[in-house]
Amino acid sequence: GQNIDQPTEMTATEGAIVQINCTYQTSGFNGLFWYQQHAGEAPTFLSYNVLDGLEEKGRFSSFLSRSKGYSYLLLKELQMKDSASYLCAVRRNYGQNFVFGPGTRLSVLP
């Protein structure tokens, strides 16, 4: 079966650092993606990992451990506009088929 887990909600303070975890068990793996989704809007692509290790992109970093089925998204210097849901998605290796986790709703407080 396909299973992706993320915490449902997280809260952090403006200027702080927050780590959002994602664990997965999928039939096939060909990359892990993180998307940001503001309420009522479409998801937008944040980061991609296919090999183990850390990928850094400005204030956002993403880490992958394939042997552990684990990833995290690290957000630094939090801003109010970072309040959104963060979706973890795995691309399975047959075709271009993505499966999404339930999303983590992050609230950034002043």
Next chain:
Amino acid sequence: DGGITQSPKYLFRKEGQNVTLSCEQNLNHDAMYWYRQDPGQGLRLIYYSQIVNDFQKGDIAEGYSVSREKKESFPLTVTSAQKNPTAFYLCASSKFPDRTPVTGELFFGEGSRLTVL
């Protein structure tokens, strides 16, 4: 500018009616997808298509139908057989990641919110 256009943005339907949601992309992407999102839940795959005239069922295809007659277009019909169609529907497209540095991430449209009255 390239992108994905979904229409309508909001749609109301009476029970027993079929409705069709439009999705058009001008990104020259090979693959197109339809996802459904319910409050507090992740995106669930309805159908996807990797090439013209071919499509595959996703995890929740029952009560839905699609066509892929053109590379740019992937309309979704929500039929009266779909028992709980009220949801936020997202269309997406992607390139095949057959050459680096293409990652093949999904590009999403703005979504269509369907409400059954």
